Amino acid sequence: MNSEESLKIDIQNLNFFYKTKQVLKNINLQMAEKKVTALMGPSGCGKTTLLRCLNLMHELIEETRAEGTVNLYPQKVNLLSDEMDPLWVRQRIGMVFQKPNPFPKSMYENVAYGLRLRGLKNKTELESRVEKALNQAGLWKEVSDRIHQPAFSLSGGQQQRLCIARALAVEPEVLLLDEPTSALDPISTAHIEEQLSEIKKHVTVIMVTHNLHQAARCSDETVFMLNGEVIEKGRSQKLFTNPQDQRTENYITGRFG
């Protein structure tokens, strides 16, 4: 992280357990504001778990335990402290999942839902915010004339962009993307990647990806994880061209994973 970048998320000594199994081992990471950070690594390395810890989604699953500190800036509050309200966290840190998961309602209702949860009722304001979010996700032009139709009438790629719009509508500070394009075709993937450069002007993005090329293309910084540990973190260009750790090199040259 450069000096002119401001700190958004500071993870210190994060350990995560599922039942008795330790999934994350002593993670220390800093993420810069309004940048795209990619978490990369083979299946089961803990990158999705790390992502879910950031907006406390792990609390939905029984017998999980997260220890350590995750500070959110500028508020400088520890997201993992016992007093922390998950609602407060999830209002500020949005998430998009691996498989598109729109609600079985209209596109409009999908995007407006987060706003309605917070008690926004004014119709004109709802409409303008829905339009803004759909624009940010690059979907507005395609659906503006049919936003009251069911979300499931969209293609898979459009559904995923709808989910991105749904997360952006509440103007989060951080957007977590969990392999957002792994269920999509190359063209839909390109659409979403294009949109990322637009989205990161307003929001800090942390993205889990399997795809090395995606990490190289879209992210400012890349974190390489293996077996629940952070192996290496650096500027994406540097990490991909000149990795410092042998294991990172093995992974990006395709020797395993």
Added chain:
Amino acid sequence: MNLSTNSLGSSVKFRHFLSFIFKILSLLGLLLGLIVLLVLIGDLIRRGGDRLSIDFFTNFASRKADRAGILAAWVGTLWVMLITAVLTIVVGVSAAIYLEEYAPKNRATRLIELNILNLAAMPSILYGLLALGLFVHQMKLGSSLLTAGMTLSLLVLPVVIVASREALRSLPFTLKEASYALGATQFQTLVYHQIPAALSGIMTGVILALSRAIGETAPLITIGALTYIAFLPQSLMDSFTVLPIQLFNWLSRPQEEFHANAAAAGLVLLFLTFLLNGVAILIRIKARKNIKW
């Protein structure tokens, strides 16, 4: 194994034959059920169809078969079913939501679940005995509409609880996940997403439950429902009779004329069952319209 063309050929033929036989068997199963039902309805119409007239619906029971009607019975049945439906849906769905969403998954919860399944299989007369002791004597509610509604509701609650839980459980986890990730509370997630999405499954359980309740006679006789009544209930605490009891009463008389009345009452009971189910199915269709997977 010999996989030459010939042996393969005969085995394909044999497998097609098995497949065909199974299709016929399942068709026969369907026809058997359907034919018995049609014969039953036909028989009721043949024996009681003539008795169906406006007078039959607007007259109270009488000692003279040709002047006897089912006014008290059909009004009583509607009242009892209304009370049963309201109680069952409110209590049953709440219980299902608690068990499925809030209850800790431990031994006590599993024991309760197991016992709900057992309750569903309990003979209805035992519910009548329980209601006689608890509602009629202890709570001093008497042989009233309210007692009847509560008794039948108790009887069919397990069906609604089990069906509602299944409906909630079959929803994809991603639905909950998506809602929570946007900062929704558990209550908001239930009200906005889970209950609407599970509603059609819940209504299926309600249909089954009400169909069972409408035909119940034994528990209502146990709590002291009247067989002859010459007024309409004015409040929840009034005594009542229902169609199955009227039907049973007429059937147990020696005169042929009353048997015709019983057949006609049976037709009305069937019609009411279809009507109640129709309402529930309408609700189900409406629920499905709002949810577009």
